[in-house]
Amino acid sequence: MKKEEEKIKKLEKAIFEISEIVGASDINTDEISNLLYSYDASMVRAKPSAVIHIKDIEKISPVVKILHKYSIPYTPRLSGTNLSGGATNQKGGVIINLSPSNRIRQIDTINQIAVVEPGVVNINLQNELKKFGFFFAPDPASQNVSTIGGNISENAGGPRCLKYGVTSNNILKLDVVLPDGNEATFALDDYGPQIMSLFCASEGTLGIIKKAYLKILPLPKFFLTIYSEFRSLEESMSAVADVIKKGIIPRALEVVDRISIEAAGKSNEINKETEALLIAEMDSNSSDEINKEMDLIMKILKLNNSLEIKYSDDPLVSEKLWKIRKDAYPSLAKIATNVLVEDGCVPRTKLVSTVKKIKEILNKNAVKAGLIFHAGDGNIHPNIVFDERDVKETNRIRKVAKEILKEYIKEGGTISAEHGVGVEKRGFIALQHSKETINLLRKIKNNLDEKNISNPYKKIPFNNELSEIKTKESKLSENMKILISEIKKRYQQKIPSAIAGNGSFLKEIPQNIKTIDTKDIKGIIDFDRDNMTITVESGVSDTNLLSFLNSEGYKAYLQDSNSTIGSIIARNDFIEIRNTLLSMEIILSDGTLVKFGSKVIKDNSTYDVTKLMLGSRGTLGIIASVTLKIFKDIKSLKFTHPKNIINITPFHIKIKKAFDPDNLFNPFLTEKIYGKF
Ligand SMILES: Cc1cc2nc3c(=O)[nH]c(=O)nc-3n(C[C@H](O)[C@H](O)[C@H](O)COP(=O)(O)OP(=O)(O)OC[C@H]3O[C@@H](n4cnc5c(N)ncnc54)[C@H](O)[C@@H]3O)c2cc1C
Structure with a gap:
């Protein structure tokens, strides 16, 4: 009891001191606000004790220094679209809402750099850049809502990342606030280990990204979208594997299955026999190059028995061709109370066999899921529909999801491609990584965040989550x-x-x-x-x-x-x-x-x-x-x-x-x- 009282007192003192920095109106401690910030796009729920809204990035450091002084755990949060529970606070600490820190500080087209605050929404940056004839490569499907800070912290991917790399490949420098409130800058040009890269995908567990210097690219002159229907998902996956095998790297290579298309209410727009839809998109400054790639891809699609192929270089038509793919997740979310978006990645050569296995697992367990793929990357998202209010059903769904993740590992893949680990996947890390690797992860976290206050309980498994630890040794020469x-x-x-x-x-x-x-x-x-x-x-x-x-x-x-x-x-x-x-x-x-x-x-x-x-x-x-x-x-x-x-x-x-x-x-x-x- 005494401990609990002490905790409350410490929190009150900290909140008082922080209110002097951000202003009392930018702190919420009421039940409704805490409830509003108790969830993100995952199934995780955890109520914080307070929410601090920060508009001025210069205030992040003094606020964190106070939280550090009182050992109060904090979770940085932006749009809350992450799918692994990363933006919830597990220890009854505070949420630091950085969404109001959303200014684009600079667009420098000569040096191809954009400088942004963490709360800049991805699409807002893209729209600004477009005015200058530029773009920022990462384009997660959530880009209308998710922020650059969130994209970096989760190392987000997106359709275009096949050609241009994931978020971490497009970052040049980060200004950060360390877990004790001190500030530091890490860049590609630093001498010594590349600490900047450690922040990409760190999910707020190593401190807070205050400002990001992004690589921006000139918009290519030409692009072309190919749309192709298949009688089976396996055939579409085989086409993807063949494109990659040929060494072709389109800017996007995406697939959705029939369930997702039906959920989007678009089954009348596809052939009756269609079970999968593949979208390939190419871009270049040379129309010859695009035409050459198009010919090769079309040949591959036909060899894999594509039912129907359409293509266009007209942006309006292309948008229409993309619509089914883009509507897939929101539509699945509409037809069910909950959607568990499972995420993982396999070598591209294993797409066909993995898809077969996933379908077997889903059928065996009578579970409905729409399958959506950033297929060119080998990235698979089974979107399992269910009703969270049914506890038994939810537990069953979780088991099915785990079975699928195990398949990714068997095929030499990963349990997390782009949706992070957060809380949801902490227990699955041991499926992929050895005790030694996990020990090193713990040492990194413990050393860099000695008080374990920067988004604690995320990313690294607990001791009781190691029962299925990977023991298979690498074959050594x-x-x-x-x-x-x-x-x-x-x-x-x-x-x-x-x-x-x-x-x-x-x-x-x-x-x-x-x-x-x-x-x-x-x-x-x-x-x-x-x-x-x-x-x-x-x-x-x-x-x-x-x-x-x-x-x-x-x-x-x-x-x-x-x-x-x-x-x-x-x-x-x-x-x-x-x-x-x-x-x-x-x-x-x-x-x-x-x-x-x-x-x-x-x-x-x-x-x-x-x-x-x-x-x-x-x-x-x-x-x-x-x-x-x-x-x-x-x-x-x-x-x-x-x-x-x-x-x-x-x-x-x-x-x-x-x-x-x-x-x-x-x-x-x-x-x-x-x-x-
Ligand atoms: C419909 C839908 C589609 C999606 N599509 C994709 C997709 O195509 N590709 C993809 O990769 N992901 C996708 N996601 C997942 C999600 O959108 C991304 O992970 C996104 O990058 C999260 O951004 P956010 O602004 O919502 O961050 P949040 O969810 O608010 O935060 C994400 C994590 O970053 C931490 N964090 C927040 N701010 C900071 C900061 N300033 N410094 C350090 N850490 C911080 C948080 O604590 C949390 O752990 C999708 C999600 C949904 C719901």
């Missing part, structure tokens, strides 16, 4: 085993190591430090030509990899510099590599092996440690293996070298300590990158 055993031996005696790739920075290594050579781990682990990915051990050189791929008719976004892939990433040689980086295995200084990402295009199941490792210079862990996107053709290769600006923040040393608490890896670089250990 003999050389990798030798390397790991050497690291373990050194760890026992706390012997520091200098991590060397091709030895280019050996001159920096003090003589008294033993080196660890990664040159001998140079195997090709998985070459999945049809999924357009390759997984290699990090000691493979770019020259050898390019030569291997070339002999097979493929390309990678790499220079021919005779550097190992591990060192290219560890030095962050050129910025463009991050857009082709999908997954990574890392050996930590105690010899444990952790893995982030998977062989899929979108994976938001953890913090983005894969991209954090860019520029880490061997100080966080040894990059053991890497999965990269590969291509049939790369139109132009551009290698932009980061400016490598030294920017040490309070987060830096905490990250180093989460990964390498004994300062054993490349300790001679620690001070320069992280400050005093």
Whole structure:
């Protein structure tokens, strides 16, 4: 009882102090307001104790400092459209509503940057940019409502992300407020690990995004939409897989099934036998290129028995062709009390088999779901309709959803492609990730948010959620085993190591430090030509990899510099590599092996440690293996070298300590990158 009273007192004091900053009228503590902010677009409900509305982003830091002083948990919130419970506060803390912080600060078409506050609604930015002939690539289906801050925090995807990458691929710099209220800026150009990437998909658990610097692109001159009906979902998936296999990257490749079309009341607009509708969209500044791609795609659609094909480059007709796809989710939401939007991703080669499995699971359990796909990415959304008021039914639906997620994992995919983890998926992380990987995630969160107040209870599983933990070990080469055993031996005696790739920075290594050579781990682990990915051990050189791929008719976004892939990433040689980086295995200084990402295009199941490792210079862990996107053709290769600006923040040393608490890896670089250990 005393504890509860103390908690209330602390909250009252904090609210009083915060009201001096934001004004009393911008704080709600009444029951109705708290109820209004107790939910988001997921099934999670949790009532906060207060809602603080922030119009001026300069007030975020002083408000968070007060919350930190009183150890009050807070949840940043924008439009609340996330589908995993991320915008609810689980600990009876406060909601920080940033929707009123919605100014577009700058549109700089010369440098192709837009600077925005977190509450800018995606479509409002697109409309502004259109006036200048530009666009921001991420276009989630929720873009009429969801905000840029929410898109970054969830690392949102959208139809166009197939060609232009997800949100994190379109961010240049972030101004953030750390969990203790201090401010920091993280950018692509920073020297050292790429902390900026850690904020994309962090779901408010590592602090608050105050301002974002976005990459904007000129609108392409030409575009064309193809609409194609199929007698079976499997045929449509096979067409998608064939398009990808050919190395064609349209800007969108989307599919909806008949149930979704019927829900949209559009079954009279399609053929009687139609079970799936595929929409492909291309854009380019060259009409020849579009026509060439169109011919190839049409051929593939026909080979996969398309029932009917239409196409148009008229924006009005195109809008009509898109309408069924765009209406699918809202229509499903109209025909049922609730819709559980399940989200996951599989390698594109596994789309057909996964769809078969999903249908079996749904039929076996007599569950109705509309299937909607960002198919080109391998991203699947079964939209399960049900009535939440029926508890038994809800539990059954949750079990079915879990069974589907397990299928994604079996196929080498992920339990979360673009809808985050939040509360809903916390319990499924262990299906995909090992105990060691989860431990590292916990250390990152614990070190960066020592009081566990920045959107607590999200993203990272509880101990009682680890019963089905992944135990399957990665198959390691003999050389990798030798390397790991050497690291373990050194760890026992706390012997520091200098991590060397091709030895280019050996001159920096003090003589008294033993080196660890990664040159001998140079195997090709998985070459999945049809999924357009390759997984290699990090000691493979770019020259050898390019030569291997070339002999097979493929390309990678790499220079021919005779550097190992591990060192290219560890030095962050050129910025463009991050857009082709999908997954990574890392050996930590105690010899444990952790893995982030998977062989899929979108994976938001953890913090983005894969991209954090860019520029880490061997100080966080040894990059053991890497999965990269590969291509049939790369139109132009551009290698932009980061400016490598030294920017040490309070987060830096905490990250180093989460990964390498004994300062054993490349300790001679620690001070320069992280400050005093
Ligand atoms: C109909 C529908 C369609 C959708 N379609 C897509 C789609 O195509 N692709 C896709 O990826 N998603 C989609 N979503 C999911 C959702 O729209 C996205 O996750 C979106 O990015 C959330 O934005 P928001 O403004 O609603 O953020 P919110 O839901 O308010 O917040 C999202 C998360 O970010 C955190 N957060 C909020 N503000 C900040 C901040 N300033 N700093 C740090 N953290 C913060 C919150 O705590 C929360 O964890 C869809 C959802 C719906 C309902």
